[in-house]
Every structure is written in C-alpha cells, then in structure tokens.
Amino acid sequence: MEKAHDKVWNSCLAIIKDIVEWQHFKTWFEPIKPVALKEKILTIQVPSQFFYEYLEEHYVNLLAKTLKRELGKDARLEYRIMVDSGNEKNKPLTMDISGHGIKTFSNNEMDFPLVINNPVKNPFVIPGLRKMQIDSQLNPIYTFDSFVEGDCNRVARRAGKTVAEKPGATSFNPLVIYGGVGLGKTHLAQAVGNEVKRLHQNKVVLYVSSEKFINQFQDHSRNNAINDFIHFYQLIDVLIIDDVQFFNRAEKSQDALFAIFNHLHQSGKQLILSSDKPPKDLEGVQERLLSRFRWGLSADLQTPDYETRIDILEKKMKNDGLEMPREVVKYIAYNIQSNIRELEGALISLLAQSSLNKREIDLDLAKKVLRNFVKTSSKEITIETIQKMVCEFFDVSYDKLLQKTRKREIVQARQITMYLAKIFTKNSLKTIGEHFGGRDHTTVIHSCQTVKDLMDTDSLFRESVIELQQKVQLAAM
Ligand code: ADP
Ligand code: MG
Numbered sequence: 001m002e003k004a005h006d007k008v009w010n011s012c013l014a015i016i017k018d019i020v021e022w023q024h025f026k027t028w029f030e031p032i033k034p035v036a037l038k039e040k041i042l043t044i045q046v047p048s049q050f051f052y053e054y055l056e057e058h059y060v061n062l063l064a065k066t067l068k069r070e071l072g073k074d075a076r077l078e079y080r081i082m083v084d085s086g087n088e089k090n091k092p093l094t095m096d097i098s099g100h101g102i103k104t105f106s107n108n109e110m111d112f113p114l115v116i117n118n119p120v121k122n123p124f125v126i127p128g129l130r131k132m133q134i135d136s137q138l139n140p141i142y143t144f145d146s147f148v149e150g151d152c153n154r155v156a157r158r159a160g161k162t163v164a165e166k167p168g169a170t171s172f173n174p175l176v177i178y179g180g181v182g183l184g185k186t187h188l189a190q191a192v193g194n195e196v197k198r199l200h201q202n203k204v205v206l207y208v209s210s211e212k213f214i215n216q217f218q219d220h221s222r223n224n225a226i227n228d229f230i231h232f233y234q235l236i237d238v239l240i241i242d243d244v245q246f247f248n249r250a251e252k253s254q255d256a257l258f259a260i261f262n263h264l265h266q267s268g269k270q271l272i273l274s275s276d277k278p279p280k281d282l283e284g285v286q287e288r289l290l291s292r293f294r295w296g297l298s299a300d301l302q303t304p305d306y307e308t309r310i311d312i313l314e315k316k317m318k319n320d321g322l323e324m325p326r327e328v329v330k331y332i333a334y335n336i337q338s339n340i341r342e343l344e345g346a347l348i349s350l351l352a353q354s355s356l357n358k359r360e361i362d363l364d365l366a367k368k369v370l371r372n373f374v375k376t377s378s379k380e381i382t383i384e385t386i387q388k389m390v391c392e393f394f395d396v397s398y399d400k401l402l403q404k405t406r407k408r409e410i411v412q413a414r415q416i417t418m419y420l421a422k423i424f425t426k427n428s429l430k431t432i433g434e435h436f437g438g439r440d441h442t443t444v445i446h447s448c449q450t451v452k453d454l455m456d457t458d459s460l461f462r463e464s465v466i467e468l469q470q471k472v473q474l475a476a477m
Contacts, residue, residue, distance in 0.1 A: 005042060
C-alpha cells in the first residue's frame with residue numbers, strides 16, 4: 001500500500017514534472033526520497049548538503065507552492081540530509097533541517113545523545129543547531145583594520161583579504177600563514193574570519209586551535225564518536241586552524257584532519273592554517289597532509305622593520321586613546337625588535353608604571369621600564385650569583401657553604417647550589433667543583449643525583465628547590 005508520504009510526494013512530483021525541464025527534474029527531483037509525513041510536515045531525504053542548498057536556492061518556491069496545494073497552507077517541508085550512508089557497524093547518519101534551517105542530527109535511533117537545541121558556544125558537542133548558531137570562536141578585535149600593513153606582512157595580509165572576499169573561490173586554498181611567535185599569525189587568521197563574517201553573513205566560520213582540535217578528537221575517539229566529530233567539521237564553510245605544528249605526534253588526529261580537509265576542499269570550502277614554520281619544514285606531520293597544505297598559498301610573516309613598529313605602536317595608542325611623546329614611541333620601536341607581542345608588552349608595562357607611579361610618560365620612564373622589560377636577552381647567570389642566592393635562602397654563610405663540613409643543612413645547601421649551577425650555567429662539572437673549594441667533578445655528579453633523588457622522595461625539600469629555581473630563573477631574565 002502506498003504510504004501517505006509517498007502519496008503526497010508523488011502528487012507534488014506530478015506537478016513539478018510539468019514545470020521543470022526534464023534534465024533538471026532528473027537531476028534534482030528524482031533522487032529525492034520522501035521519508036515521513038507527520039501532521040503537515042513532509043520530510044524528504046536528499047543525498048547531500050550541497051543538494052539541499054541547491055534545492056533551497058532554486059526550487060524553494062516551487063516546492064512550497066506544490067506542497068501547500070497538497071497539504072494546505074500550514075504545510076511545511078523538512079529535509080533529511082544523508083551525511084554518511086553507514087555500513088554493517090554504523091547506522092547511517094542523517095541530519096534534519098526544517099525550512100528555517102534548524103538542524104538536528106540523527107543516526108536513526110530515538111535519542112541521539114548529542115542532539116541539543118540550544119545555540120552552542122563551543123563545538124565540543126555535535127549540536128542540533130542553526131548553521132548560523134555555530135559560534136565562530138573569533139575575537140572581534142582581530143580585524144584587518146587593526147592589523148597594520150608593512151613590508152613584513154604585505155603578501156600575507158593581501159592574500160588574507162582576497163580569501164575573505166571570496167572564501168573557497170580563489171587558488172589560495174588552503175591559505176597557510178607562517179612565522180615566528182608574536183608576529184601576528186593568530187591576528188591575521190582571525191581577521192580573515194571576522195571579515196568573512198562581515199561580508200558573507202550566511203557563511204559558517206570556525207576558528208580552532210590545533211590543541212583544541214586534537215583534544216576534541218581524542219574525546220570523541222574515546223567515546224566512539226569520530227564520525228560525529230568529522231561530520232561537525234564538515235559543516236564549516238571557513239575553517240581556521242591555528243598552530244598546526246602541534247599536530248606532530250598526534251597521528252590519529254592527523255587522519256581526521258585529512259578527512260576533513262579533503263571534504264571541505266572538494267566542496268569548495270575555505271581552509272586557513274597557521275604554523276610556526278613553512279609547511280615543508282613541519283616535522284611529524286604526514287606527507288599527504290603536507291602536500292595538501294602546499295596546494296594553496298603559503299605566506300610568511302616576518303619581523304617588522306622600524307617604520308612598521310612605529311606604525312603599530314601608534315595604531316595601538318590611537319585605539320586605546322593614549323598619547324605619549326614621539327621620542328618615547330621611537331625609543332620603544334628602536335629597542336624592541338623581536339616581535340609585536342613584545343612591543344605591545346613594552347607599551348603596556350610603560351602605561352602600568354606611569355599610572356602606578358602617577359607619573360607622565362617620558363623618555364626617562366621609558367628607559368627605566370624597558371631596562372626591566374628587555375627580558376628576551378637573558379642575562380648570563382654565574383655560579384657566584386647562585387651561591388649567594390642559596391646562602392640567603394637557607395641563611396648560611398658563604399664561607400660555610402665552601403667548607404668541608406658534614407652538617408646536614410650545609411651539605412644539602414651545597415648540593416642544591418651545584419645542582420642549580422649545573423642547570424643554569426654553561427660551566428663544566430669541573431669548573432663548578434672548583435667553585436666549591438676545589439671539589440672534583442664526581443662530587444658534583446653525586447650532588448646533582450642526590451638532589452634529584454631527594455626531590456622525588458621529600459616534598460619539603462622539593463618545594464625549597466623549586467622555589468630557588470624560580471628565583472634563579474627570575475634573576476636570569
Ligand atoms: P602569533 O599568533 O604569530 O604568535 P599574534 O597574532 O598573537 O601572534 O600577535 C601578537 C600580538 O601582536 C597580538 O596582540 C596582535 O594583535 C599584535 N599584532 C601582530 N601583528 C600585528 C600587526 N601587523 N598590526 C598590529 N598588531 C599586530
Ligand atoms: Mg598565535
């Protein structure tokens with residue numbers, strides 16, 4: 001007997017057939033399977049997301065009209081999209097979308113555990129959600145406008161702009177942005193995302209760090225839900241993955257990334273990746289992934305030159321409504337050369353010092369602050385410095401530390417000093433021994449071993465050593 005949904009759908013088709021060209025009818029209507037009729041809602045199953053989008057774009061009016069003719073004015077259409085046709089082990093996975101674009105996932109069981117109806121902040125769950133409701137996880141302050149252009153980033157910035165205008169439709173797919181720390185990879189990658197959202201409101205953008213991606217994958221893998229994980233990512237139009245160098249050693253996650261990459265790329269979706277080195281130098285990442293990373297455009301970010309550093313400082317000051325003498329800006333730009341994060345750090349420290357001490361920002365203050373700030377060129381730390389610090393810490397005299405005493409506290413203080421000297425200085429064991437009243441290198445080895453052993457067994461001792469380590473570390477900055 002003909003089922004109700006078949007009956008309704010066949011009547012619709014009879015009308016559509018007369019209206020739509022034969023070739024189009026074969027392509028877009030024959031593959032549709034009616035699957036349910038509940039009250040006035042007809043659910044039709046379509047082979048893919050793309051198929052659904054095409055119907056919605058080209059035939060939505062026709063579908064609505066014919067359906068209303070059959071079912072009355074309350075008639076509604078729902079789509080069921082085949083996401084995965086399944087096999088003996090896994091049931092087919094489908095996704096339902098109503099006319100309003102509200103999706104729920106289903107693997108044809110009653111309560112698919114991952115279906116929720118709230119907008120989700122966080123893609124850890126495979127949600128039933130409006131496409132639009134996937135939170136893109138972008139920081140709105142990272143825009144092109146706030147990303148100062150200079151020789152160091154011109155190509156990457158322009159490529160990013162082009163991609164944002166036509167996501168998925170340029171040859172820059174994937175767009176790989178690479179460069180050292182603090183040079184603007186995250187900022188630029190997110191700027192592309194924010195710009196896509198501004199220009200193409202219907203596109204689903206998602207930013208994710210590689211670490212988060214890997215963690216999510218591992219969670220889903222533990223729960224036997226890898227398919228859900230992959231399907232979720234396949235919904236994204238513009239996928240931004242930050243710091244892909246962290247995929248090294250995450251072998252299984254690389255497989256998932258490979259599947260997602262291929263699907264998105266084939267469906268004309270945009271991928272944007274960032275990395276701390278050019279794709280060819282990424283170690284521990286599968287060759288098949290690397291070769292795909294090279295399909296599009298790899299653009300690097302370099303350290304900004306003096307002029308660009310000035311521009312960046314001025315931009316930040318303008319954004320924050322700050323003013324300071326030109327000579328101070330020049331002084332900072334001249335002295336902080338490593339990267340932009342440090343540049344910002346210097347500016348923030350200077351502001352903090354100025355408001356803390358209720359003092360105008362001038363060159364003097366800048367010199368003072370920067371002296372403390374230029375931590376990157378770590379100071380050479382000497383054995384003597386460490387000896388002094390340990391003596392102070394345990395309240396023993398310097399002479400005692402060197403003497404041949406067997407008093408436990410002194411012996412331990414001496415051993416710790418040797419241990420720290422080994423870690424923090426480049427001196428040989430022999431030299432270290434010489435600094436302790438001419439002991440030989442085997443004593444130093446023995447001391448270091450004793451400290452390590454005690455740290456494993458004695459928590460009080462361990463705390464002291466760690467505290468001291470931190471002190472020395474600070475002194476070395
Ligand atoms: P990375 O991800 O490469 O380590 P980030 O994108 O986090 O670097 O950038 C570090 C800081 O420098 C951020 O606060 C960012 O806004 C800023 N920054 C980087 N490049 C620029 C630029 N061209 N113009 C303005 N600010 C920048
Ligand atoms: Mg970053």
